[in-house]
Amino acid sequence: MGRTIIFDMDGTLLDTEKYYRKYWPQALREYGYEMTDEMSLEMRSIGKPYALEKLHGWYGELPEYQDIRARRNELVEADLKKNGIELKKGCRELLSWLKTEGWTIAIATSTSIERSEKYLREAGILGDFSRIVCTNMVEKGKPSPDVYLYACEILKVKPEDVYAVEDAPNGVKSAYRAGLKVIMVPDQTPPDEEISKLLFREAGDLSEIIGILENEA
Numbered sequence: 001m002g003r004t005i006i007f008d009m010d011g012t013l014l015d016t017e018k019y020y021r022k023y024w025p026q027a028l029r030e031y032g033y034e035m036t037d038e039m040s041l042e043m044r045s046i047g048k049p050y051a052l053e054k055l056h057g058w059y060g061e062l063p064e065y066q067d068i069r070a071r072r073n074e075l076v077e078a079d080l081k082k083n084g085i086e087l088k089k090g091c092r093e094l095l096s097w098l099k100t101e102g103w104t105i106a107i108a109t110s111t112s113i114e115r116s117e118k119y120l121r122e123a124g125i126l127g128d129f130s131r132i133v134c135t136n137m138v139e140k141g142k143p144s145p146d147v148y149l150y151a152c153e154i155l156k157v158k159p160e161d162v163y164a165v166e167d168a169p170n171g172v173k174s175a176y177r178a179g180l181k182v183i184m185v186p187d188q189t190p191p192d193e194e195i196s197k198l199l200f201r202e203a204g205d206l207s208e209i210i211g212i213l214e215n216e217a
Helices: 017-030 037-041 048-059 065-083 091-100 113-123 146-155 169-178 208-216
Strands: 004-007 104-109 131-134 162-166 181-184
Touching: 004 146, 017 037, 017 065, 091 104, 091 208, 104 113, 104 146, 113 131, 131 146, 146 162, 146 169, 162 169, 169 181
Parallel strands: 004 104, 004 162, 104 131, 162 181
Antiparallel strands: none
């Protein structure tokens, strides 16, 4: 039986989550709304419908939502253009090992397919993945399990035979609810007690996953 691993993208493979953490509050502030850092952290790896639901809970109807989201994207893109897209520690090492060992490698992300391909191409790793599955391809985004279930369906694998690599709570919940074995590489914050109970393993960086998978062989 082939071995399959599915990665989240932002904050897991690419060091981009820090920009969303920074620019959600700035974009909202420009439209007269205040977002604390704690609130911004709750937006990590969250599908668009859930993001809108959360924002409505904080700010009410929020008629400027599309403009605010577009402004956030504009600010993120400007920073990425200036600084480039950085890979998370151990990314190249892990991907190289997985390819050598014959693993099927895919992505399940809340980012659109256009931006996902653009970011991965600029980072030099687009060709490492057999499929990229985005939450706008399914009914509900993370933390619902849909994107991981759909990825497993496309790859023709059973969720219980697949590893998921995530950096944030919403992504962990999505993969766990789909039945995958979740390895967390925390990005902005460590897992709390609730999230820790959902994990198969926790790793300090991506390269540590090699040892985890070798021990499972």
